[in-house]
Amino acid sequence: MLLRRCAVLYIEPRETLDFDLTSLLSGGDGLSVQRQWLALAPHIGEEVEIDVAACALLGNISAHTWTDTKNLPEETRLLWRRLLKQGLLIGKGREHAHWRARDERLRELYWHPLGATLQAFTRWQDNDSVQAIEDTGTQTVPEMRQVLGPPPPESYVDGDDEAGIDLPWATGNSFDELLLSRVTCRNFDIARPLPLAMFSQLMQRVFAAQDKIEGAPDTTFLKKTSPSGGGLHPVEAYCLLQHVEGVAPGLYHYDCVRHRLAPLSAPAMPLEELASVGVAYQHWFANAHAMVMLVPRFDRTFWKYRQHMKGYRVIALESGHLSQTLYLSATEAGLGAFITAAINEKPLEEALGLQPMSQGVMAICGFGWRGEVMDTTELDPQNRIWQSADA
Ligand SMILES: Cc1cc2nc3c(=O)[nH]c(=O)nc-3n(C[C@H](O)[C@H](O)[C@H](O)COP(=O)(O)O)c2cc1C
Structure with missing residues (x-):
């Protein structure tokens, strides 16, 4: 044989x-x-x-x-x-x-072997990241300092400091205001549904194709609001919606060209449970009105970047770009947003019916109305979101 x-x-x-x-x-x-x-x-x-x-x-x-x-x-x-x-x-x-x-x-699929190995062996099945923090006794910053010792310094001086050039500080404008108001949201208001128009506007701004370019027969490129390696835009948006007005709670695939949601089969476990398992039991994210799973189609990027050493890195970076565009769009709309990479990919892959190694879940973003009270800490030192009493 x-x-x-x-x-x-x-x-x-x-x-x-x-x-x-x-x-x-x-x-x-x-x-x-x-x-x-x-x-x-x-x-x-x-x-x-x-x-x-x-x-x-x-x-x-x-x-x-x-x-x-x-x-x-x-x-x-x-x-x-x-x-x-x-x-x-x-x-x-x-x-x-x-x-x-x-x-x-x-x-x-033309994976680089190291990229394929990283993707295959860093997926979680049932990781409880909240428990892990408790188990290691690193819930608060003083505890972290105690257990881990001091971190490397928050900034450092390099180069010839004597010859340093002091750069002028610019006066802030509305764009600076927007950037400074971006605060990772860990407190969603589940009692207040997210209007469909707001959900839809965010999806349009962040994930929709803004234009289409036919480079050659069967070789189409999309223009989106975030950059993408080779213009290939491999990252699909799969939604887990819990509180969007007029949309039944469930799993959906977002069609970026038609700006349209297609329902997927109901998951084997209740939706709220999948949301919670998906974000590795981080209860502060699990009830977000809309979660968007960033799902690369690896083969789309690797079609051009065959066995490329940087292929996996490019896709991870792109997911970060999409997340930042989502954060800023949500902030502009008066909503809160988050990203997490502490996710249980395997149950999500199963629920979404993904083909492992062709597709995967790189990270989960989410957005919705902020709650009235900050139960879980957010990083808002300038009180742009929260009054100092809440913070
Ligand atoms: C890739 C990535 C992964 C993150 N994962 C988590 C996470 O698992 N849980 C969480 O509470 N925050 C997570 N965050 C949010 C960070 O904790 C947050 O950005 C940081 O504390 C700074 O706060 P800010 O975003 O409000 O400026 C993540 C951020 C990034 C960029």
Whole structure:
């Protein structure tokens, strides 16, 4: 039979240290050390523990040309069979279709191998980021300082300070006012629905195609209000709407050309639960009137930037641009906005019906009316949003 190594594979020698009371009582350092070889293959998406013999065999089998197993040493038979089952080796036969399809899909997407690995292995399933902060005792700034020590300084002087040129401070105008009024919102007013016109205006400003350019047959570029690497605009807006007037709570895909919402199937769990799991249980974001999941279609960017070292970085940066445009548009409209990258991507991918590795959730933004009272802290030192008593 014929087999080859999967397209992308990194092997990590991982060392885990655990507290070990027995070691401590017997005069040791109180630590037990565990070492493992872990295979990280993005088309599998789960770490696979392997042994040294498997490392060696995987290193000796091509990922490009097919190897006839007749040419492999007889004593490796059990091993290559196991690796085939695990998906680290790809077989040509029908019984290996499952992993072969996933491996072939990954090959077609033109990921840079490091980018693919980062995307595949940094997705959360059920992470509770609020609990994590509690567990590490870093809820407040004094606690953070206590546990983590002092941070690197907030700014620093570099270059020839003696020859420094003092720049003139400009008088602020309405644009400065807008920039300074941008404060991440962690307090939404769930009792006050967001008018459809406001929701729609924000979507139009931030995510809609403002123009369309036919570069060549079947090769169309869109103009939007945020920049995009290669003008490819791979980031789609998927909405989780909870309090938008005239729109049933649910999941929607936003069609950026037609400025139109298409409902998706209801998620398996209640919508509020998905919203909460999605933002890793950050209750201060979970009830936002409108959440927008920034969902890149990686293959759109990688069509041009094939196996490009900067491809993944470009898409992450673009998501940040969209978020800033959303923040400013929301601020201008008198609304609050947020972004979070502390998200449970896997349940979101499932709920939105995304194809892992072709698409993903890069971050979640949200917007809506601010509440009357600041229950969760916001960074508003100039009291532009909150009166000092609230702050
Ligand atoms: C990429 C990114 C991720 C963020 N993730 C979170 C988050 O998970 N939870 C949160 O409460 N705020 C999050 N924020 C908001 C920051 O905490 C906030 O920008 C920062 O405290 C400065 O406050 P400001 O935005 O009001 O100026 C995030 C901001 C950025 C840019």
